[in-house]
């Protein structure tokens with residue numbers, strides 16, 4: 074049986090970053106990915122993901138975000154390609170909504186530059202935006218997006234350059250901790266390691282059944298649409314955004330990579346199930362759900378469809394992450410699920426996971442992410 078210091082399971086957003094962080098420390102590491110490297114079955118495809126500092130979800134994410142920005146910049150410098158694009162970000166909705174108030178709270182607590190705009194001011198400044206009257210928009214200039222598909226490949230390439238081994242098209246079927254080491258069983262063989270990082274995204278409950286009740290995959294669909302006036306939706310003109318409306322919580326991007334405005338709807342059609350069972354085939358109902366948001370908020374983008382893509386969220390009850398050592402098996406570190414807002418953190422999660430796997434602790438505050446908060450089987454952990 075081949076032996077490694079650490080095995081990383083799942084070479085997606087979190088796993089690819091962890092693999093690099095371990096390899097650059099001189100650790101003997103193996104990354105195992107069940108599909109092709111850079112596939113479109115999980116949670117990270119669809120070209121890019123929003124990154125923003127004014128974190129309406131909870132202000133405690135801001136220090137993690139500052140470190141995430143620094144590590145994205147470091148990765149792109151070493152990889153020789155741009156991964157982080159700054160466009161500014163908008164958090165919009167009714168003035169008292171949790172998105173607007175949460176964003177303002179994060180800005181004020183962490184002294185982030187920001188402006189509070191009315192709907193009319195936002196439309197004058199960013200003419201692709203037509204927020205309903207009475208809405209407010211928090212503009213924060215550091216927001217933007219990370220090229221998620223490129224970032225996974227860049228992290229993987231950096232890891233390999235530091236000596237990491239990666240196996241694609243190999244599925245982990247069991248993690249067997251015991252006596253201070255872990256055996257990883259796959260459909261091709263068995264490997265042994267001192268520690269394991271389990272970052273299998275939407276499939277986490279297959280490998281860590283204790284998380285089954287609290288890590289629920291959910292089908293999402295992203296859409297790209299050709300605007301009537303593409304210039305209004307160019308990067309540099311159109312900031313990324315989150316807008317909470319009466320018909321749903323929409324998030325959007327300027328045209329990049331594909332020549333169309335990109336939009337998604339949090340929780341989409343509320344379809345839950347096992348990651349293998351959720352359809353990756355977009356339907357007319359998926360498109361209509363996105364067009365409703367376009368018609369309400371971005372009417373100039375209501376043009377022909379360019380692409381639709383299905384993707385998976387994995388939600389916890391409180392929508393915070395799970396990043397912890399497994400109770401009863403501390404040599405197994407679990408990462409994700411990231412409840413639909415995790416990619417921006419992948420760079421810093423890589424560092425945190427590497428710290429947990431090597432030192433058992435992290436200098437970042439992880440108190441929002443402990444497994445113990447769920448009680449029940451999750452808190453008991455036990456066999457992975």
Ligand SMILES: Cc1cc2nc3c(=O)[nH]c(=O)nc-3n(C[C@H](O)[C@H](O)[C@H](O)COP(=O)(O)OP(=O)(O)OC[C@H]3O[C@@H](n4cnc5c(N)ncnc54)[C@H](O)[C@@H]3O)c2cc1C
Nearest residue numbers: 083085086087107115116123245273274384411415416417
């Ligand atoms: C439509 C959509 C929009 C989103 N928008 C944003 C956004 O704007 N900003 C943001 O920050 N976040 C966003 N997110 C969330 C973010 O993309 C996820 O939090 C992030 O991609 C999760 O990364 P991951 O590494 O956990 O999962 P993945 O990248 O899916 O990686 C998990 C990997 O594990 C592999 N794997 C699974 N099981 C096994 C096994 N048994 N053996 C080996 N390998 C295995 C999988 O094949 C996969 O490659 C969005 C998500 C979706 C779906």
